Amino acid sequence: MFTCKFSTCGKEFNRVCEFTQHIKLHSNSANYRYQCGVPECSRQYVKIPVLKAHMYRDHKADVPLRNSQRPCTPIQCDFCAVRCETSSLLVCHLRSHLREGLHVECPFRGCDRRFSVLSSFASHLSKKHRNDSAEHVENPSNVERPVASESVSECEPSNVNYSDDEQEVPVAVDESVFLQNITLFYLKLQAKLLLPATTIQTIIEGYQDVHHVSLTNLLNTLSEKLTVLGIPEATISNIMDEMRKDDLLTACNSGPLSTDQKRKTAFKKHFNYVEPVPQLLGINEKGKESFAQYVPIKETLAALFKSKSMQEQYAATHSTPSSEGIFQDVNDGKGAQCNPLFKAEPSSLGLILYQDAFEVVNPLGSSKKKHKILAVYLTLTDILPHNRSSIDQMQLVLLCKEQDFKYFGMDKVFEPLIKDLKALEETGIEINNGQIVRGRLCAISGDNLGSHCIGGFVENFSVSHYFCRYCDIKRSIFESSPLLCGNKRTEQSFLNHLQELENTGTNSECGIKSNSPFNQLSFFHVCQPGLPPCLGHDLFEGIVSCDLSLLIGHLVEEKHFNYTQLNRCKDQFNYQGNDAQDKPADVSPGSRRLGGHAVQNWCFLRLLPLLIGDRIRNPCENGAWQLVLQLREIVELICAPAITTDQVAYLKILIEEYIYFRRQLFPNEPLKPKHHYLLHYPELITHFGPLIRLWTLRFESKHTFFKRCARKLHNFKNICKTVAERHQLFQAYLSAGKMFQPSVLLDKEMTFYVNDYSDKIREAVVGLHFESKDTVASHTVTVKGTSYKKGMFILLGKTEEELEVGKIELVIVHHGSVSFVSEKYCFVKLRDIGVYSVLGTPQEQFVCMRHDDLLDYYPLPAYTMCDITMICLHHSFAETWLQHKRSSGGLSWQYSRTSPQTH
Known part of the structure; x- marks a missing residue:
């Protein structure tokens, strides 16, 4: 019995073909993925053929056998004396020998192909012996094996003998269900694909004309065949009339969905439409x-x-x-x-x-x-x-x-x-x-x-004496003492200023011009x-854009590099992962701002040490370069999705030091109001939580x-x-569908058989109970909107001096839980350029860690500079969070914490 798992549908079917015909009705729903009809199976697929292959391959006990798979005379494997009741079980059995590293010949009569790779064997059977039965099977005695082995006690499902080549049986469709789903299709055209109403009307009318011609031809052919069978003309005419009346598509397109206004009425009737x-x-x-x-x-x-x-x-x-x-x-x-x-x-x-x-x-x-x-x-x-x-x-x-x-x-x-x-x-x-x-x-x-x-509040930031909505600092005080903040604005102070504004009749009072509704x-x-503040405007399009341009200009004046060299390094850099989507813009000589948008400026700041870090002479003593590194550290903390109270306190110190030394290094370049807003960020984080959760981009x-x-x-x-x-x-x-994407999306998944992998991977998953029927493997996965691919680096843990990093080799999903098998590396921070470098040679140790237990969720690309592998953090991570996870039993790793730390 196969059950439709879409929303509240729940219909049950006895055959795969009936089930797959039914679930096609739901294919127009938002974020829809075809789910396996076996109740205890959670596998999902994008295409129907892949779903059918999974059901025939992995749920053979639930799938009716074809004629060629009915029990016949048992076939004995001469190699290990196992007796198989059907040809499909024999093929399953031979697959187990292939997993042991043996060479197997095709078991079907007249075929002398030999295989050592499981996928090639399955592909050959699917193409050449799809319809062959047990009568075409010879005793598979040509199996090369140096020593005897124990027989396999359980045969696994075959890749080929359970394909659905049955004639699809028509499934009765309820008229109301059909109407709702074709209405959903037209809604998809109008709301998601944004087709004009006139275009949709043209499509409907054109397709209806084609459908009418096709239906007429089909009915004429049926009429001729019934006439040959001797059916009276009156009976045939009645049958044709009834079939025309039962044409659901014509009934819908000529009735409740015939015009744009009627379709809008149907949209509001069948779906949760909130009218403006x-x-x-x-x-x-x-x-x-x-x-x-x-x-x-x-x-x-x-x-x-x-x-x-x-x-x-x-x-x-x-x-x-x-x-x-x-x-x-x-x-x-x-x-x-x-x-x-x-x-x-x-x-x-x-x-x-x-x-x-x-x-x-x-x-x-x-x-x-x-x-x-x-x-x-x-x-x-x-x-x-x-x-x-x-x-x-x-x-x-x-x-x-x-x-x-x-x-x-x-x-x-x-x-x-x-x-x-x-x-x-x-x-x-x-x-x-x-x-x-x-x-x-x-x-x-x-x-x-x-x-x-x-x-x-007043909206003129360049002229007004009061420019901050968080405190009542005056511009003159900010210009003379940029590290000071005014009195914090409160509900009572706001009311007092409004009262003074009413009494004096001026345009504004202490930066307040009117009450807010x-x-x-x-x-x-x-x-x-x-x-709350906006990181995109304040930080990346404000402070980072202006100050980084200023600092780069200073480094150019000191002749560490020139603009041509910087832009050449930037253009020739081999961007990886998400960085490739946000390549920085060119830096114009003499420009007071960077030319990129917010995320481009963020990417530029992160990767700048890799671009020109080797050109900086005496980096530990260069004031401008130290400000670049300090700005990177500030950004990493502010953009962290999780941050501790210790890190907030450390961020406050970093911001004050940055503003102080920035003013000392560039006394003729005035600070902007956004620098003052930066002083409020630590307190705003404690009020709003991580500010990255509220940024406006x-x-x-x-x-x-x-x-x-x-x-x-x-x-x-x-x-x-x-x-x-x-x-x-x-x-x-x-x-009408799912509002949110599934938390886990796999690409090109395959059933996980631990014996198919190397010794290192097998050792990494020992004791984790990855049963093959419930576990799939892939090289690519998307978890909560973040993509992970083979070759990316993930943060596993941290010791006193080192960062433990894993290079993804395999992704394993077991009952919806994602684990990464990765090769373990140790990285140390290079203080003079602010990035992490691999320590020594790889440990050649593979570890398996759940996604929820990672040090940080964000996957990082690795860059090779001077034959050294380096990574740049995307943001800081909260180490107290690791202690909490460890104490709750969520982590098997032992981490130590140093305070305060940003990385």
Whole structure:
């Protein structure tokens, strides 16, 4: 019996062909993968033929035998005297001899091929003897073996004799199921592929015409055959009429799905569609009515939690307790831990909003700013961090033209949003079959300009006396004493400044120009703080871009290298792994900024020691080079996905030292406000958790959906309404399937047989109980969105002086748990260039470690410089986390900790 595991389907079938015919109906669902129909098997595949091969190969006891596989006279292997009841079992038995390293001849009569490789043997049988039965088998006596061996007690399934060559039997399809799935297909065309409605209509009409011709030809052929059989014409006519009436495709395309409007009605009926609500703002400066498109938050959350995958995410995030002294996510920060609602109701939802304005057309053309849109998106802290970075799960809250936002003001635009947030705080929503949970706003992400606008702070950073939203430092004090911070902004100080602003009637007071509408909420205030910084804008497009350009210019002046040499080294460098996707931009002579985007600048900073580190004379005594290394260390800590309180304290010291020596080295190059923001990062990490969890670059990627809509649809009459409807249709499409990708995705997997591998690999997996029927192996795997490939380096552990690193040789997946078999290396840090270098020769020792027990999840490429293998860390790792894992029994390695450490 084979069971369909899609959502709540659960239909059962007796034959593989019936099962595979049925599951094709679900193939248009989002993130769908074909799952094995055997209840206890969790294997998933992208293609139907691969799934069928797996079921016939690995579940032969559940698959009906073909005629050629029925029991016959037992066949005896002359080599080891094992008796096999069928030809398929004989082939299985011979495969076991091949795994022992023997040479086996093809057992079928008249074939003299000899094999020593299992895959070649299986391929030969599949191509040449697919339909041969036991009657074509000779006694397999031609097996070369130097000494006798014990017989194999259990034959494993064959690769070839269980192929599905049966005639596919028609499976009855319920009309409502067919309608729902063809509706899903049309929704996929409109929402995911973003085809215009007219194009979809043309496709439907054209395909319907082809289908009509094909059906007519089929019915005519059937009529002729029935006539030959002597069936009366009246009976034949009735049969033809009934068959035309039972044509499901024609019934759907000519009925409920015949027009664009009817299809939209069907989309809303069959799927979780949350309709955007047009919000009348008023009459704009051109005398026309202006609208914003608002998607009600409570309805969005209710639709989200109808998805089983969302309920699983919620359960996973709330079942994992926070570790003391370590910050791994937003809920680990003081902002969440000290929030009155979260303390009273730990099951409450945590909302993160993001706001930004973007152009949907060419920002340099004649229509620049005409179609610039302010967007507000939503995500939840109740989603696992690796899934939260996916743009598909980010929900649309509001779209409004930026011109209207500035004209009508944010109080008017955000009015329905604030109303829904208040209701969420007070009454909550229903999730998980009647459970009522309330929600709180945790943070509003955005760039500095947007955050200051939302918070009611002044937006002129170059002129204003007060430029910081976290403290009330004056520009004059910052310029004279850059390591000082002003008084921390609080809810009470904000109210006091608002009162002074009202009394004096000035434009701003202490950097505050107006109240924020979000301060009306009971559990949120912009001065909690509630407006986190953005690493992309502050760090990589700000401090790194400007300071690294300045430091490179200084090193060029000292004649360590010139710009031509630097750019040549950069262009000729052999980038590996993810670094190859973000190659740095050229450095222009005399430029005050780097030319790349945020991730390119990050990559450039990480790899700079490999590019020009060998050209620096006396690196330990060169002030500019030491600032480069210090900036790299700061970035590694700030970008860490997990960071301890000790590391936060060390980060504070590093930042203060960097700003101090940067000013000493370049007294004529003034510090920027972003340098001051950097001073607040340690405290902000303790409040928000790791800042990489809130950076805006992932949210900015969401803009691409709306830009693609505008480019493909060519409809700018009411652009906000057009793209908002498309986005909500796309969310409805996602809700019909799985909202999140599986945690583990394998490529070219194969059943793991330990005897097929070298002695070193066998020794590495000894005692780990990898039963072959439940274990698969591969050279490539994607775990929680991160790809791992053979040859990549993973961090295994750390001793007092060394970093233990493994080079991936094999990936093993057992019951959903991923383990890496890797060759172990020891690396030491080269202090003069800030990278790790291999220590001595490889230990030629293979180890097997689970993915969850790695020192850090991020795989690193290795670079060879002067015949020495080196790696550059992507970010720091939290060593207290290792102690916690070790004490809980999660790690078999023994790690020592030095404090404070960044690596």
